[in-house]
Amino acid sequence: MSLEGLPPLREVIARHGLSASKALGQNFLLDEQLLDRIARVPGPLEGELVYEVGPGPGGLTRALLRAGARVMAVERDRRCLAPLAELGEASGGRLDVVEGDALGIEPPAGAHIVANLPYNVGTALLVRWLGGEAWPPGWKSLTLMFQQEVAERIVAAAGSEAYGRLSILAQWRSEAKLAMKVHRSAFVPPPKVMSAVVHITPETQPGGVKAATLERLTAAAFGQRRKMLRRSLAGVAGAVEALDQLGIDPARRAETLAVADFVAVARLL
Secondary structure (H helix, E strand, O other): OOHHHOOOHHHHHHHOOOOOOOOOOOOEEOOHHHHHHHHHOOOOOOOOEEEEEOOOOOHHHHHHHHOOOEEEEEEOOHHHHHHHHHHHHHOOOOEEEEEOOHHHOOOOOOOEEEEEOOOOOHHHHHHHHHOOOOOOOOOOEEEEEEEHHHHHHHHOOOOOOOOOHHHHHHHOOEEEEEEEEEOHHHEEOOOOOOEEEEEEEEOOOOOOOOHHHHHHHHHHHHHOOOOEHHHHOOOOOOHHHHHHHHOOOOOOEHHHOOHHHHHHHHHHO
16 A cells, blocks of 8 residues: 555544543644645655654654655554554555654654654653754754644743743754644644644854753743842852853843843853
8 A cells, every 4th residue: 555545544543443642642633734734844855864753643654754754753652553554564664663752762863853742741852852962963953843832932032921941942052933833623632722833953053152051051040030130040150240241230030131141151151
């Protein structure tokens, strides 16, 4: 059977008796046109390697394969392995399914990471992929579905209510964009919240800055975001002095500082 000859996703789900697991944070996407739109976000995928987390019954996986990608999909739900195996046979060898927890698996080098992430692990995986001292990373781009609230935090600008640690982590050495919003009605079952797709591409890391230093600085600054920086950063040795050296008023609050300001403070530290 070829990809074109596959039955509709609803039939596959019914035949295998699948239902979305709340414990695993699953919500299935079945709209083929919407899935194809998501698969286009990273750009041309013909011959490219894609790493997918939590493919479920394989809706997004189908779209990635239709786009010409080679896909490594990591799935921990054994119920989904049979339909994914059928998809693998139809793909002509372009799908490799790995049973396991993505939190314990490293993405293959040179891959685009594309995923409708389970809500309960999405932020943890993002922080892991964006963190660490090694840069540029092994991945080429991230195209990830989140709850809309989380997506807005990732792309938020300084001064906005959503701006915080996640914004800085995603933006200090990457470009993060909100690619598209997805209505809750597109999922089975519909979640209680709206969703959105974020696209992140790595850029040059600013010189003289360690990721660990920036992470420690932002953790302190936004851990008490309603307090003035002189209070919230009091426990970070040299941070208040660095603010003075840069001419940043320590009476300001964390959300008023741009990403470049945090980078400059971290560089002095």
